[in-house]
Amino acid sequence: MTDSTQPPAASSAPGPAIVEPAIVVSGANKIFQVARGAEVRALDDINLSVAPGEFVSLIGPSGCGKSTLLRLIADLDSATSGDITVFGKTARQARIDQEYGIAFQSAGLLPWRTVQANIELPLELHGVGKTERAARAEELIELVGLTDFRSRFPDQLSGGMQQRVAIARSLAERPKLLLMDEPFGALDEMTRERMQQELVRICSETGAAVVFVTHSIPEAVFLSDRVVVMSPRPGRIVDIVDIDLGPGTERSEVLRENPAYYAGVIAVREALHGRAAAPLGADLR
Numbered sequence: 001m002t003d004s005t006q007p008p009a010a011s012s013a014p015g016p017a018i019v020e021p022a023i024v025v026s027g028a029n030k031i032f033q034v035a036r037g038a039e040v041r042a043l044d045d046i047n048l049s050v051a052p053g054e055f056v057s058l059i060g061p062s063g064c065g066k067s068t069l070l071r072l073i074a075d076l077d078s079a080t081s082g083d084i085t086v087f088g089k090t091a092r093q094a095r096i097d098q099e100y101g102i103a104f105q106s107a108g109l110l111p112w113r114t115v116q117a118n119i120e121l122p123l124e125l126h127g128v129g130k131t132e133r134a135a136r137a138e139e140l141i142e143l144v145g146l147t148d149f150r151s152r153f154p155d156q157l158s159g160g161m162q163q164r165v166a167i168a169r170s171l172a173e174r175p176k177l178l179l180m181d182e183p184f185g186a187l188d189e190m191t192r193e194r195m196q197q198e199l200v201r202i203c204s205e206t207g208a209a210v211v212f213v214t215h216s217i218p219e220a221v222f223l224s225d226r227v228v229v230m231s232p233r234p235g236r237i238v239d240i241v242d243i244d245l246g247p248g249t250e251r252s253e254v255l256r257e258n259p260a261y262y263a264g265v266i267a268v269r270e271a272l273h274g275r276a277a278a279p280l281g282a283d284l285r
């Protein structure tokens with residue numbers, strides 16, 4: 001019997017190249033031990049595979065375990081049972097090998113370092129030389145559109161700009177995977193939409209896979225190839241919605257007025273709340 005949650009086994013026979021999944025989560029459970037021997041069952045039998053370059057969002061009610069799942073993948077916490085691999089390595093080895101970049105809701109910049117110095121930080125920590133660091137920071141500053149702000153300090157930037165610095169920093173080591181936990185949650189709606197657009201552009205330029213936690217259905221649909229819908233705690237995957245925008249459809253501003261986008265929003269909404277929650281759906285596909 002084959003197990004579809006696992007990457008295919010290596011073979012010496014000629015044939016199509018085997019593509020290693022970016023992430024494989026198999027049968028992951030997480031139980032937190034809390035005061036006086038009580039337990040919080042946060043995740044229940046999570047099975048998920050993310051392909052290289054794929055954009056996957058996690059959505060679900062507050063407390064359903066989205067951040068916990070991301071933290072297990074990032075090896076910031078460990079599963080009670082089950083397996084997690086990142087590019088075929090254990091989560092721990094992937095963390096040691098810096099296989100991914102992380103960006104969370106608070107930008108988490110060091111206030112005493114300039115934009116450039118914040119972006120260079122992971123490279124500095126890993127012993128990359130000054131010239132190479134500066135060259136890489138320069139590329140990233142351009143990528144996130146902060147050329148005129150490289151010498152500013154975080155408190156001299158808007159929230160959106162700080163998030164762009166955090167994203168640039170998460171890309172510093174050219175990760176093939178980005179783990180993002182509500183990175184735009186604190187931004188106003190217009191800045192948020194601009195940042196979503198920016199992230200789509202950055203991902204298409206870098207080819208990075210992304211796992212993105214959000215509370216926003218439109219954000220998940222705008223960004224994602226697939227949206228993973230989770231149940232209230234204990235978090236289970238109740239549905240995985242493929243966002244099919246049709247061939248050649250660009251994820252640009254006009255997408256927000258596209259019927260295929262509305263159909264995606266309705267499909268995710270139905271998966272979250274049940275069919276009765278989406279009466280608009282019938283004539284939009």
Ligand SMILES: Nc1ncnc2c1ncn2[C@@H]1O[C@H](COP(=O)(O)OP(=O)(O)OP(=O)(O)O)[C@@H](O)[C@H]1O
Nearest residue numbers: 032034040042061062063064065066067068069233
């Ligand atoms: N360190 C911990 N100790 C005990 N319980 C925890 C711990 N971390 C998370 N939990 C519990 O696990 C459950 C899942 O939490 P988690 O933060 O992953 O949810 P979430 O879906 O990301 O929530 P939100 O959308 O509100 O950010 C919650 O009930 C939370 O209280």
